[in-house]
Amino acid sequence: MQLKKINPNLQQALIENNLIEANEMQQDTFSTIKSGADAVIQSPKGSGKTTTIVLNVIQRLEKTMDESTRALIIVENKEKVLEMEELFLKYGNYTDLSIFGSHDKGDIDYDKNIISLGLDILIGTPNRINALFASAGFNINTIKMFVVDDADILFRNRLDATILRLSASVEKTQRIFFCNEITERVESLADNIMIEPSFFEMEEEE
Numbered sequence: 001m002q003l004k005k006i007n008p009n010l011q012q013a014l015i016e017n018n019l020i021e022a023n024e025m026q027q028d029t030f031s032t033i034k035s036g037a038d039a040v041i042q043s044p045k046g047s048g049k050t051t052t053i054v055l056n057v058i059q060r061l062e063k064t065m066d067e068s069t070r071a072l073i074i075v076e077n078k079e080k081v082l083e084m085e086e087l088f089l090k091y092g093n094y095t096d097l098s099i100f101g102s103h104d105k106g107d108i109d110y111d112k113n114i115i116s117l118g119l120d121i122l123i124g125t126p127n128r129i130n131a132l133f134a135s136a137g138f139n140i141n142t143i144k145m146f147v148v149d150d151a152d153i154l155f156r157n158r159l160d161a162t163i164l165r166l167s168a169s170v171e172k173t174q175r176i177f178f179c180n181e182i183t184e185r186v187e188s189l190a191d192n193i194m195i196e197p198s199f200f201e202m203e204e205e206e
Contacts, residue, residue, distance in 0.1 A: 003030045009094035010058050017090055019051070025202050026052050033176065034059060036144075038194035040151075040177045040186065043202040049178045050080075053147055054087045057121060060145060060174075064096045064120050068142040071121045072170075074129060074163060075149045078103040084123050084149075097121060102128050108135075126159045130166060140166075143173045151177040155185040167193045 003011075003022050014020075022030070025043045032039050033056040043049055057071045075081055081101040088099040102111040102124040108131060115122065115138060124132070133140055148154065148163060155163075167175065175194050179186050182201065190197050 003027065005034075006030075007059050007062060010055060010091065013091045013093045014055065016093075023048055025049070025200070026055070028202075029200050030056065030059075032198050032200075033174075036060075036174045038175045038190075038197040039200065040179070040182060040190045040194075040197050041200045041202075042179050042182045043200075044204045045180050047202065047204075049149065050084055050087060051091075053149060053176075053178060054084065054091050057145055057147070058088070058092050058095060058097065061097055061120055062095065064098055067118060068139050069115065069119060069122045070142055071145040071147065072129065072140070072143050072166075073121065073123045073145075073147045073149065074126055074154070074166070075123060076153055077125060078105050080149065081123050081125065088121060088123075099123070102132060104128050108132065126154060126162045126166075130162050133166065133169065140169055141171050143170050146170055146173045146175045147178070148176070149178045150180070151186050151189075152179040152181050152183045155183065155189065160185060160189055164189065164193065 029041055061070055081103045085099060085101040098119040099121045100114050100119050104125050104127055111132060146167060177186060177190055
């Protein structure tokens, strides 16, 4: 995949999984995300948003640092957690990044124990992530990337307050929303918690 200054190990893993050409969203947003800037990225369903999240998180983190969570990715449900975990394992094949997914149907005590051991990337549903951090007292100020996938759906399901609470717990981080459409609520929350966010709007391909 031809992206400017992409990590060679990541590029190799993408090629091995037949991701040769970056799509418009991946090309347009790569430099902004790599720079650590806040962003709102709108693209139609099925256009590769999950893949875009995974490759950018791997690019930014590169390797494990033996500390608390550095990337927090909030997704809609258990199925999304499992899907994203699988992609991280595929595209992070040549890194030593540790990844863990937590969802409402899992054992919360088991999840707490795994997180307490230290990991790089935590993927989870809003209520589960909120419960984990509220009850276990984990330090989340090590988070470098705070990513919300399907932000428009989560906010429509009234999970915006939970996400705002989590965001407020992190002093300084990169915040990114991915969504199918930039709704008034998405725009409002972005303006509330982000620093001069870039907005990207992708057209549906013919």
